[in-house]
Amino acid sequence: xxxxxxxxxxxxxxxxxxxxxxxxxxxxxxxxxxxxxxxxxxxxxxxxxxxxxxxxxxxxxxxxxxxxxxxxxxxxxxxxxxxxxxxxxxxxxxxxxxxxxxxxxxxxxxxxxxxxxxxxxxxxxxxxxxxxxxxxxxxxxxxxxxxxxxxxxxxxxxxxxxxxxxxxxxxxxxxxxxxxxxxxxxxxxxxxxxxxxxxxxxxxxxxxxxxxxxxxxxxxxxxxxxxxxxxxxxxxxxxxxxxxxxxxxxxxxxxxxxxxxxxxxxxxxxxxxxxxxxxxxxxxxxxxxxxxxxxxxxxxxxxxxxxxxxxxxxxxxxxxxxxxxxxxxxxxxxxxxxxxxxxxxxxxxxxxxxxxxxxxxxxxxxxxxxxxxxxxxxxxxxxxxxxxxxxxxxxxxxxxxxxxxxxxxxxxxxxxxxxxxxxxxxxxxxxxxxxxxxxxxxxxxxxxxxxxxxxxxxxxxxxxxxxxxxxxxxxxxxxxxxxxxxxxxxxxxxxxxxxxxxxxxxxxxxxxxxxxxxxxxxxxxxxxxx
Amino acid sequence: xxxxxxxxxxxxxxxxxxxxxxxxxxxxxxxxxxxxxxxxxxxxxxxxxxxxxxxxxxxxxxxxxxxxxxxxxxxxxxxxxxxxxxxxxxxxxxxxxxxxxxxxxxxxxxxxxxxxxxxxxxxxxxxxxxxxxxxxxxxxxxxxxxxxxxxxxxxxxxxxxxxxxxxxxxxxxxxxxxxxxxxxxxxxxxxxxxxxxxxxxxxxxxxxxxxxxxxxxxxxxxxxxxxxxxxxxxxxxxxxxxxxxxxxxxxxxxxxxxxxxxxxxxxxxxxxxxxxxxxxxxxxxxxxxxxxxxxxxxxxxxxxxxxxxxxxxxxxxxxxxxxxxxxxxxxxxxxxxxxxxxxxxxxxxxxxxxxxxxxxxxxxxxxxxxxxxxxxxxxxxxxxxxxxxxxxxxxxxxxxxxxxxxxxxxxxxxxxxxxxxxxxxxxxxxxxxxxxxxxxxxxxxxxx
Numbered sequence: 002x003x004x005x006x007x008x009x010x011x012x013x014x015x016x017x018x019x020x021x022x023x024x025x026x027x028x029x030x031x032x033x034x035x036x037x038x039x040x041x042x043x044x045x046x047x048x049x050x051x052x053x054x055x056x057x058x059x060x061x062x063x064x065x066x067x068x069x070x071x072x073x074x075x076x077x078x079x080x081x082x083x084x085x086x087x088x089x090x091x092x093x094x095x096x097x098x099x100x101x102x103x104x105x106x107x108x109x110x111x112x113x114x115x116x117x118x119x120x121x122x123x124x125x126x127x128x129x130x131x132x133x134x135x136x137x138x139x140x141x142x143x144x145x146x147x148x149x150x151x152x153x154x155x156x157x158x159x160x161x162x163x164x165x166x167x168x169x170x171x172x173x174x175x176x177x178x179x180x181x182x183x184x185x186x187x188x189x190x191x192x193x194x195x196x197x198x199x200x201x202x203x204x205x206x207x208x209x210x211x212x213x214x215x216x217x218x219x220x221x222x223x224x225x226x227x228x229x230x231x232x233x234x235x236x237x238x239x240x241x242x243x244x245x246x247x248x249x250x251x252x253x254x255x256x257x258x259x260x261x262x263x264x265x266x267x268x269x270x271x272x273x274x275x276x277x278x279x280x281x282x283x284x285x286x287x288x289x290x291x292x293x294x295x296x297x298x299x300x301x302x303x304x305x306x307x308x309x310x311x312x313x314x315x316x317x318x319x320x321x322x323x324x325x326x327x328x329x330x331x332x333x334x335x336x337x338x339x340x341x342x343x344x345x346x347x348x349x350x351x352x353x354x355x356x357x358x359x360x361x362x363x364x365x366x367x368x369x370x371x372x373x374x375x376x377x378x379x380x381x382x383x384x385x386x387x388x389x390x391x392x393x394x395x396x397x398x399x400x401x402x403x404x405x406x407x408x409x410x411x412x413x414x415x416x417x418x419x420x421x422x423x424x425x426x427x428x429x430x431x432x433x434x435x436x437x438x439x440x441x442x443x444x445x446x447x448x449x450x451x452x453x454x455x456x457x458x459x460x461x462x463x464x465x466x467x468x469x470x471x472x473x474x475x476x477x478x479x480x481x482x483x484x485x486x487x488x489x490x491x492x493x494x495x496x497x498x499x500x501x502x503x504x505x506x507x508x509x510x511x512x513x514x515x516x517x518x519x520x521x522x523x524x525x526x527x528x529x530x531x
Numbered sequence: 532x533x534x535x536x537x538x539x540x541x542x543x544x545x546x547x548x549x550x551x552x553x554x555x556x557x558x559x560x561x562x563x564x565x566x567x568x569x570x571x572x573x574x575x576x577x578x579x580x581x582x583x584x585x586x587x588x589x590x591x592x593x594x595x596x597x598x599x600x601x602x603x604x605x606x607x608x609x610x611x612x613x614x615x616x617x618x619x620x621x622x623x624x625x626x627x628x629x630x631x632x633x634x635x636x637x638x639x640x641x642x643x644x645x646x647x648x649x650x651x652x653x654x655x656x657x658x659x660x661x662x663x664x665x666x667x668x669x670x671x672x673x674x675x676x677x678x679x680x681x682x683x684x685x686x687x688x689x690x691x692x693x694x695x696x697x698x699x700x701x702x703x704x705x706x707x708x709x710x711x712x713x714x715x716x717x718x719x720x721x722x723x724x725x726x727x728x729x730x731x732x733x734x735x736x737x738x739x740x741x742x743x744x745x746x747x748x749x750x751x752x753x754x755x756x757x758x759x760x761x762x763x764x765x766x767x768x769x770x771x772x773x774x775x776x777x778x779x780x781x782x783x784x785x786x787x788x789x790x791x792x793x794x795x796x797x798x799x800x801x802x803x804x805x806x807x808x809x810x811x812x813x814x815x816x817x818x819x820x821x822x823x824x825x826x827x828x829x830x831x832x833x834x835x836x837x838x839x840x841x842x843x844x845x846x847x848x849x850x851x852x853x854x855x856x857x858x859x860x861x862x863x864x865x866x867x868x869x870x871x872x873x874x875x876x877x878x879x880x881x882x883x884x885x886x887x888x889x890x891x892x893x894x895x896x897x898x899x900x901x902x903x904x905x906x907x908x909x910x911x912x913x914x915x916x917x918x919x920x921x922x923x924x925x926x927x928x929x930x931x932x933x934x935x936x937x938x939x940x941x942x943x944x945x946x947x948x949x950x951x952x953x954x955x956x957x958x959x960x961x962x963x964x965x966x967x968x969x970x971x972x973x974x975x976x977x978x979x
Contacts, residue, residue, distance in 0.1 A: 035642070037642065037645070037646060037649075038646050038872050039646070039649060042872065042875060043875070044875065044876045044877065045875075045877055046875055046877065047873070047874060047875045047877045047878035047881075048613070048615070048872070048873035048874070048875070048878070049613055049873050049874050049878045049882070051878065051881050051882055051885055051960065052885065052960070054881065054884050054885055054888055057884055057885075057887065057888035057891070058888070058891050059887065059891070060887075060890075060891050060894065060908070060909065060910060061747065061776065061777060061887065061909055061910075061911070062747055062908060062909025063749075063909075064747045064749075064777045064778050064909060065776065065777065065778070066774075066775075066776055066777055066778050066779065067778070068656075068782070069876065070653055070654060070774075070775070070779075070876045070879065070880070071653045071876065072650060072653055072654070072871065072874070072875055072876040072879060073872070073875055073876075074872065074873065074874060074875015074876060074877055074878055075872050075873060075875065077613075077615055077873065080615060080619075080869060080872050080873050081615060081619070083872070084619045084622075084625075084643070084869055085619070085622065087638070087639040087642050087643060088619075088622040088623075088624035088625050088639050089624060089639065090624075090636070090637070090638035090639040090642075091624040091625065091628045091636065091637050091638070091639035091640055092624075092628060092633070092636040092637060093623050093624045093625075093626070093627040093628045094627040094628075095623035095624070095626075095627045096623065096624065099629065101629055104629055104630075106627075106629055108534055109626065109627050110534060112579050112582060112583070114621060114626075115583075116582070116583070116586045116587075116590075118617075119586065119587060119590040120590070120595040120597060120598070121587075121589070121590025121591050121592070121593040121595055122586075122590050122593070122800070122801065123798045123799070123800055124595040124596045124597050124609075124798060124799055125593050125594070125595055125596060125799060125800075125801045126596055126601075126603045126607055126609065126799045126801070126935070127606075127607055127799070127801050127802030127803075128603055128605050128606070128607070128938045128942065128943075129594070129596070129601075129603050129935050130926055130927060130930045130935065132927065132930065133593065133594040133930055133935065134592075134593045134594070134801070135592045135593070136588075136589040136590055136591065136592030136593040137589075137593050137801050139589050139592070140586070140589050143589075147573060150571055150572055150573050151571050151573070162665035162666065162669060162803065162804070163665060163856075163857065163858045164857065164858070165845070165855045165856055165857040165858070166665060166669070166856075168855065169855060173703070173707050176707055196845075196846075196857075197844075197845035197846040197847070197848070197849050197852070197857075198845050198846075198855050198857050200845075200849040200850035201845035201848070201849060201850060201852040201854070201855035202855040203850065204850035204851070204852075204855075205676075205704075205708065205854070205855050206707050206708055207707070207708045207709055210849075210850045250560065251558075251560035251561055252560075253560045253562065255562070256562060256565070279558075279561070280571075281567060281570065281571055282558055282561060282566065282567055283558075283561045283565050283566055283567060284565070284567065287565040288565055304626045304627055304862070305627070305628065305629045305630070305861070306620075306625065306626055306628070306861040306862030306863075306865070307625055307628045307629070307630070307631065307637070307639075307640035307861035307862060307865065308629070308630035308631065308640065308662075308822065308858055308859050308861035309630075309663075309665075309804075309858040309859045309860045309861040309862065309863070310665070310803070310804030310858070310860045310861070310862060310863055311858045312803075312804075326703070327699070341942070341943070342942075342943065342945050342946075344945040344946050345945070353703065353707070354699060354700075354702065354703025354704075354706065354707075355696060355699040355700055355703055356669070356700065356703070357665065357666060357668050357669050357696075357700060357803070358606055358666065358667065358668035358694060358696035358697055358700065358802070359606070359607065359666075359668075359696065359801070359802025359803060360801060360802045360803070361802065361803055362803040362804045363800050363801035363802055363803055364798075364800040364801075364803065364804050365803070365804060367586065370586070371582055371586060373573075374574070374577050374581075374582045374585065374586075375533075375534070375576065375577055375579070375582055376532060376534070376576055377573065377574050377575035377576035377577060378570040378571040378572070378573040378574065378575055379532075379570055379575050379576055380532040380534075380535070380575075380576040381571065381573075382570060382571070383532055383535060384532075384534070384535060386554045386557075387535055387537050387542075389554070389557050389558065390537070390542060390545055390546070390549075390554060390557065391537075391545075393545075393549045393557055394545045394548065394549060396549075397548060397549050397550070411549075411551070411556070411557045411559065411560075413557075413560075434633075435635070438633065438635055438636055443629075443633060443636065444633055449846070463534075463535055463537075464534070464535075464536070465536065466536035466537065466541075467536075467537060467541045467544075467545065469536075494830065496635050496636075499635040499636050500635065500636070500638050501634065501635045501638055501829040501833060501835040502635065502829040502830035502831050502833070503635065503829060503830050504634045504635065504827050504828070504829045504830075504835045504836075504837050505827045505828055505829070505830075506634075506827065506837050506839065508827050508828070509825040509826065509827035509837050509839040510825070510839050510840055510841075510842070513816065513823070513825045513839055513840055514825055514826040514827075515645075515648055515652075515659045515660075515816070515823055515824070515825050515826075515839075516645070516648050516649040516652045516653075516659065516660070517645070517646075517649045
């Protein structure tokens with residue numbers, strides 16, 4: 002009897018490479034379609050076992066809910082699978098290079114997550130007796146110290162919840178300082194290249210925004226600035242300037258800008274979104290900055306979490322420090338003291354108010370401090386240097402093919418290209434970005450800053466290895482050459498390989514569908530029933 | 532440094548490729564007189580072990596809520612969060628993703644935002660909800676600004692039952708932007724006359740239910756009066772679990788509903804990060820602040836989700852935007868969505884009943900303590916005690932006896948001496964019979 006040699010075949014089958022079966026489920030192996038939880042959960046199902054309720058008495062008055070809430074529930078394994086499947090449709094810094102200029106997608110160390118989950122930080126209430134949380138005050142004070150030393154300032158308002166909230170806080174301090182001096186200036190100067198949050202913040206506080214043009218190299222034009230200040234003499238509340246700016250360039254004239262604004266009676270607000278380029282290299286306090294928010298989720302790596310939570314402490318100059326909002330920690334011989342109300346302030350403390358209930362983003366403070374301690378003064382400096390080195394390495398790898406709007410010169414932590422290299426190719430910046438998705442990359446920041454046409458802002462951060470940068474540069478070169486060869490199909494329909502093809506955003510805005518509703522039961526007509 | 536992949540050889544080679552001699556050549560734009568030469572005056576790098584040691588030492592100095600009988604609420608609540616929630620939100624693909632500006636590769640985030648918006652709309656019985664705000668207090672500030680845009684008026688009337696720190700957030704914003712605020716005096720029992728404050732100049736009335744003091748408030752007459760004067764009712768809540776058991780603001784006539792979502796999915800975290808819930812009527816959607824996720828189709832006709840109506844937002848509209856807000860509470864709202872999906876209607880209702888039941892048990896025990904009066908007739912899981920002594924002192928003495936008993940109102944309202952003896956007490960599903968008995972016994976002792 003001969004041996005049966007027909008075991009499990011281990012070589013590929015004979016179907017051609019191009020054959021893609023149309024599957025029954027719509028799934029493609031690991032790439033699965035997932036319904037909304039309301040489409041398969043039920044009102045009776047729950048994935049949480051609670052203690053049995055015995056003999057509840059009601060003291061609700063006449064307020065008991067009568068109607069169904071309509072919330073579908075999932076059993077635990079269903080919930081686990083649902084959200085694991087959803088997660089697989091997301092790009093993440095843990096899965097690949099995420100070169101979003103100005104957003105700073107860098108490695109998120111898990112030590113920070115572990116530290117933030119220590120019960121002594123995660124399971125303490127903001128209003129339990131202060132005497133029961135001395136370690137919390139110590140942590141906030143320690144982080145404040147690291148932030149002040151690295152920025153060269155002497156005060157910091159910790160409570161703002163995100164970068165834009167920090168901007169609001171800084172501008173409120175500026176407004177309070179003017180009011181205290183008996184002034185009411187109305188004009189805030191904002192360069193064209195600013196984040197949208199800057200003009201929105203100024204407008205929210207009733208300021209009038211006057212835009213400052215950039216000069217040819219992308220930085221603020223001192224002559225224009227002087228003229229604008231002269232035009233609005235005695236009415237300048239301040240300037241909101243991002244430095245390094247959103248073109249990836251350090252404002253060389255920053256000290257002169259600060260002097261001009263100060264001489265005009267205004268304050269210098271610095272948008273700290275790009276502070277990660279200069280930590281350990283220069284201190285905003287030495288540049289004449291009066292207020293600057295620090296995006297802990299950018300520079301100090303607290304995770305972006307799909308769009309938050311952020312955290313935006315604001316460092317303040319001596320002139321603005323008295324107006325810092327409640328709450329704050331006062332340091333005295335007696336130790337650390339939490340000041341939560343106006344009644345507890347001293348004469349030289351004149352808080353302009355309160356940004357939020359409680360004390361700010363404690364969970365983010367722990368992560369940021371863990372990050373800063375891990376790096377130390379030497380590591381923080383090295384991280385900035387590596388971020389700038391990586392960005393310039395990409396610049397020289399691409400500058401012969403892609404167009405640098407401000408000519409060949411070193412950039413900071415991000416490099417800005419415009420779309421002139423795509424001229425006459427039939428490929429737009431958006432198409433180009435979508436083709437990067439098929440190559441396994443998250444696109445760079447596009448169409449921002451507004452000062453250049455078809456902007457592409459690339460920020461690799463210090464987290465990328467040289468091999469990773471080399472592959473990215475090679476991929477970008479291949480895409481550019483492909484576009485220039487006229488292979489428009491690779492771009493116009495991209496992405497082809499992502500969980501979704503290009504989505505109809507215009508349609509979404511025209512008739513907004515913002516929540517799930519039960520589908521109408523299908524009308525059964527006699528013909529259809531047959 | 533363990534987080535930096537470049538070796539010194541890499542750095543040298545890369546500088547050569549860039550064509551500069553040293554790293555400092557790349558920083559040449561920084562004026563020389565402000566360039567740092569040495570290191571910042573901070574400690575040098577630390578190993579994982581060193582960091583853990585130092586931070587754990589700080590953490591251990593704090594009394595965690597789970598380690599004692601715990602009854603502090605007042606805007607943040609100690610609930611049990613299923614282990615699944617924290618596991619799922621730490622998936623790399625959720626944790627380390629950015630705002631979903633590239634929808635083709637962020638459907639995970641977008642779909643849960645759509646689920647979140649649906650959950651919030653249903654809980655509040657409103658037409659639409661956004662993809663979250665920073666927290667309940669900043670959301671309340673945004674709601675007032677939104678009401679001003681809708682009504683083209685600028686006077687807000689704030690109930691005396693509104694959380695004092697929420698009130699301060701609204702007052703701060705309004706003072707700065709020149710809007711008017713009428714803040715009613717503290718109202719522990721829900722007996723204030725807010726109706727007489729509403730007139731033709733009123734943009735909005737802001738009422739919290741359950742109030743800061745725990746009192747449930749009938750919103751219907753307030754909505755009616757507000758609407759007679761073409762003003763909006765902004766209904767606020769700080770304990771979202773209450774919506775599992777009480778009449779939602781949407782069916783009581785609220786125009787904007789805003790509240791704190793921390794209770795579902797999120798820990799106490801000493802006050803943040805939390806997640807602000809924000810819902811409104813369909814007709815006001817274009818005046819809404821914050822991010823919105825909407826349904827659409829892709830080029831092959833498959834359903835997908837995108838951020839939408841972004842023409843309201845700062846990155847498009849700049850100084851004409853509805854808000855300067857740029858982020859939401861992404862990961863916290865994921866935690867909320869998962870926890871709420873696990874609960875479902877059945878679980879949420881039961882959770883709410885247990886919370887209320889525990890509060891009623893606690894109420895009975897505490898009102899039996901000589902000298903203690905409970906001020907609220909209708910409440911959910913929180914109520915206010917009037918004590919025969921200064922509440923702040925009582926709380927400290929109870930803390931010494933190992934019970935974290937609640938919030939003395941004077942901590943937030945130090946200037947109002949009438950409130951000095953008031954203590955706001957919360958009881959959730961985490962409290963046991965033993966916890967309640969320990970509280971009552973200790974209170975009896977302290978007041979004796």
